[in-house]
Amino acid sequence: MSIPRDFNLLLSNLSIDKVGVEERVARFQTRSIKNEAKHQGLKMVLNMIDLTTLEGKDTPGKVRQMCYKAHHLHDTHSGIPSVAAVCVYPTMVGIAKEALKNTSVKVASVSTAFPAGQSSMEVKLTDTRLAVDRGADEIDMVISRGKFLAGEYAFVFDEIAAIKEACGPARLKVILETGELSTLDNVRKASEIAILAGADFIKTSTGKIQPAATMQVTYTMLMAIKDHYDKTGLMVGMKPAGGISTSKLALHNLVMVKEILGSAWLSNEWFRFGASSLANDVLMQLLKLESGRYQSSDYFTID
Amino acid sequence: MAKKKESPQGTEWNYSPSPESTTHVKLEKRYALFINNEWVAPSSKAYFPTLNPANETVISEIAWANDKDVDKAVRAARKAYQEVWSKLSGAERGKYLFRIARMMQEKSRELAVIESMDCGKPIRESRDIDIPLACNHFFYYAGWADKLEYAFPTKNPKPLGVAGQIIPWNFPLLMAAWKIAPALAAGNTVVLKPAETTSLTALKLAEIIKESGLPPGVVNIVTGHGDTGAAIVNHPDIDKIAFTGSTNVGKIIQRSVAGTHKKTTLELGGKSANIIFDDAPIDQAVEGIVNGIFFNQGHVCCAGSRLFVQENVAEEVIRKLKHRMESLYVGDPLDKNTDIGAINSKEQLDTINRYIKIGIEEGAEIHQSQCAIPSQGFFCRPTLFIGVSQSHTIAQEEIFGPVLSIQTFRTVDEVIQKANNTPYGLAAGVWTDKGSRIFNLTTQLKAGVVWANTYNKFDPVSPFGGYKESGFGREGGLHGLGAYLKLS
16 A cells, blocks of 8 residues: 555654664663652652552452552652552453542553464453543554554554543554564654644653663654644654553653653653552652662562 | 643753762872983973862862983884884784773773863763763774784885874873774884963873883873973984874964975865755754764864755754753763863963954854853853854854854755865764765865764764865874875
8 A cells, every 4th residue: 555645744844864873862761860860760760660560460359559659659758749550451450440439540451462462453442441431541553553563653653542432531552563663754744643643642662672762762753742742833742651560761761851841740640650669769769868878679579 | 633731831851960970080289201211300390280170169289391301202212213113013002002992991081070170171071972982992003913914015114203282172092092092002202292272182191001010111201381381393313293182283384394305194174064955954954063063162173063954944953052052061060960071271261252253243143042041260151153154253263162154055066065175184074864875075175074963973983084174184083093104
């Protein structure tokens, strides 16, 4: 299938030089975040986490435990925020919703035959409606990478637009699975398609494929968001997911958001980390800042 | 389509000060001249202060060498050349150079901090670029010392004798390394004069050289002002003059050495073109523009100070450039988050401000970043001039500061013509996705260095030098080694 001429014209066709991106990213990594800036940054990171469990062996018990952790990150210490959301499979949405009622923590559900997305449109729509009906506040869909790599951009666009419609009031995060897109030029193109098709957030990865949220990929997606904002005045959110497990890497991601998009994006309304083990590392660093000593990991709960 | 944001306001998040510690730095109150591996008081008895340009405080006092002092240094160098250094095997010379390189690496943190204090450049650059690159030049030329016959086969390479070397204030230690390492590897001895505002790292290098056990007189460092430099240039017993600095001084030197036996290399000013085509990776090109003109406060002879943007992407490039400039932090050179440090001297700041005034008077549209700058010290905001013509003064003369003049162009032929239409010819940058276009431009641009899809990249292996009023001779690589040898 050839790309409809008018549709291709909507894309910027901006070329991306990987070597240049690597240099730019290295420069963000030289930013030194100390003292008050580190304290504030770490708390911000905690508040932007989508605490995630996406396993075949997930059970209601596991999900309930994680939900409790989501708003009781470290009760022995005051002033610790809750995470932004929990992220689960559609079948667990009801359990999570119940466990998190009367809290500010949102429930996100993956959908569209996550993680491969290899199913029919009908199944993907049903999958999405199931999650929304059970109360999901946010839907994390996957794009059809096979279709994208085959050049069927219009198909990818239409699919995202259809899922967006099925989401109703739920906010839509579109997972590009950048580890399967192979080039930054593709990441840029997929970002633009997702944004134009109605994504509220664009997200790097499912967490099932490596590499996931590298800073190069996140940088490329942030630039796409910035260009869209400059053109239209409309904000789109960003969610790097997979591979961000240390405080330092999380802070460097925030540095990129601050310097590319500005302070307006520094809230969990517009920026999220998809992570399962990041929270405890951030807690450990945060407490170290206050006490001057590192605590053993046994003093931080896993769920 | 995503909604315009209604709820949370986002978060103001500012970086806390993150200054590099200075407690490990050892500096003398006063520095004498380094001759014959001894610290020798100047016969002039004169000293001058060296300032930290970021806060205008005096860091140390530096000896001001006169003719007699320079003569003493040249005699020491001649003696060392005749009696020791020219008789040593290449392998032995190489050992000394390797040792100096390793010692510089060991002291790299101290050298970086001193460089930033004395010169005004941000610690990010002195730590990540200047000092490592200076070490690499020593390592690189150390490796050639015992392979000269292989470097120049059938050319019977022989050293020249005593080299007089005069270096600028923009990359003090790096320029010292560019000069000393190839000279020594080739078997010469040297008398080096650092710039008057930035003598300290050269003097720290003298300490390292002394500690390394390099034979006395092989490297002599005489500090001072222009008259000290003139004494080196005019000394009859010097065989080679290597100068990096302004075109004006280069011309004076060229006149002085005319009719003498002295070999000369001059690395002078520039007004280099950075050319952005419409198919370029725009965001990376914007970064290249920033690295081209704001690196080291624009105190770079090969700075990409003339930007040529293809007209159909000019608006986008300028918009993105303006946005990028807002995330450049100007301030304390020792803060790890500083992107642009202090202008090296009051004199240079006045020069830059004079050109900014000229640019406004000539009718170009000025844009400066909104960042706060310290009230004390010599600072200049990153500055753009938009709508500049080829005939504007700011497009013709070297400003040597963070000031970029932007012109637009329509065709490849037009931009080649305009890029070459300058008395200078040091460097150029080309940004395009087309490989064939890159090669077309590299063959037609009259510049010593042409970077493709990058800018201001340096490596000891790569020769560097200019055309026309940007000087002659090459430094770096084998070319740089050849400049210190007699070749048959």
